[in-house]
Amino acid sequence: MRAFRLVVFAVIVAALVVSCKKTPDYVAAPYRCQCGSLTWQGEEYELLGTTYILSDSTNAKSRRYHITADVSLEGEEATHGLSAWFSVDDIGNGGEFSIDAQTGINQFQAWVDEFNPNDPTDTLRQYVPVNAVIQVGAAPSAGGTETVSFLLTLNQLEEGEPVPGDINCSGTFTVTVVP
Numbered sequence: 001m002r003a004f005r006l007v008v009f010a011v012i013v014a015a016l017v018v019s020c021k022k023t024p025d026y027v028a029a030p031y032r033c034q035c036g037s038l039t040w041q042g043e044e045y046e047l048l049g050t051t052y053i054l055s056d057s058t059n060a061k062s063r064r065y066h067i068t069a070d071v072s073l074e075g076e077e078a079t080h081g082l083s084a085w086f087s088v089d090d091i092g093n094g095g096e097f098s099i100d101a102q103t104g105i106n107q108f109q110a111w112v113d114e115f116n117p118n119d120p121t122d123t124l125r126q127y128v129p130v131n132a133v134i135q136v137g138a139a140p141s142a143g144g145t146e147t148v149s150f151l152l153t154l155n156q157l158e159e160g161e162p163v164p165g166d167i168n169c170s171g172t173f174t175v176t177v178v179p
Contacts, residue, residue, distance in 0.1 A: 036173025038069055040082055045069045050173045052146070060179075061090045063136070065148055067173055071114070078117040084169075086110045086134055086150065094138035101130040108134060112154055112169065127154035127169075128162055139177035146177045 036047045048068045056062035064087040072080040087109045088097055097107040112127040129152045137147035149172045155162035 035175070036067070036171060038067070038082070038169060038171030038173075040069070040071050040169050041167070043071070045071050045082075047171070047173055050175050052175045052177070055087050055089065059090060060141075061092060061138075063088045063091050065173075065175065067171075073118075076116075076118040080114075080116045080118055082112065082114050084110065084112040086148070088134070088136065091136045091138050094136045096133060096135050098134075099129045099132040108132075110134075110150075110152065112152070126157045127167060128157060129153065130155050130162060130166070141179065143177050143179040146175050148173055148175070 033047060033049050035050045037044055038047060039045075046069070048070055050065065050067050052063050052065045054060065054062050055064040064085055066083070066085045068081060068083045070079065071082045088107070091097075099106050099108060099110065110129045110132060112129075114125040114127070115123065116125070117123050131153040133151050135149040139146040149170075151170045152168065154167045154169060155164060156167070157163070
């Protein structure tokens with residue numbers, strides 16, 4: 001009986017030693033859609049996601065594009081993200097749309113948020129375009145890939161007002177349009 005207990009004990013110890021193998025720590029890798037890139041503060045970043053919605057449910061050519069990117073700098077521990085949206089009332093068959101604050105021409109609307117918890121003084125910065133152009137390569141009416149290129153000159157908002165000090169942001173992305 002004593003030998004049986006020793007054998008059972010040895011089997012349990014062996015099972016515990018084998019099952020307690022150390023595995024590498026999980027490191028989360030952000031999803032990358034391979035749907036475009038943007039240049040922010042002089043650095044190029046891959047987009048994490050792009051999507052669109054109809055900004056007017058009665059117009060199949062209305063668009064509101066949303067993009068996100070991880071713009072973390074080397075040494076930053078927390079996520080440093082950028083998200084933006086562009087809204088066009090009617091893209092027609094595609095073309096170029098612009099914003100010019102000096103002339104008051106606003107053929108589309110845009111907004112950019114920079115979320116950076118690594119900066120203890122200002123974790124959320126919001127920007128509006130003062131001079132911007134987007135080029136839309138419209139998808140066929142049966143659906144397909146739509147390509148958007150953008151070039152934005154942005155001013156940061158402070159207390160709801162744009163503050164002079166141009167920041168440039170540019171890029172290209174694609175979305176899949178469903179009819």
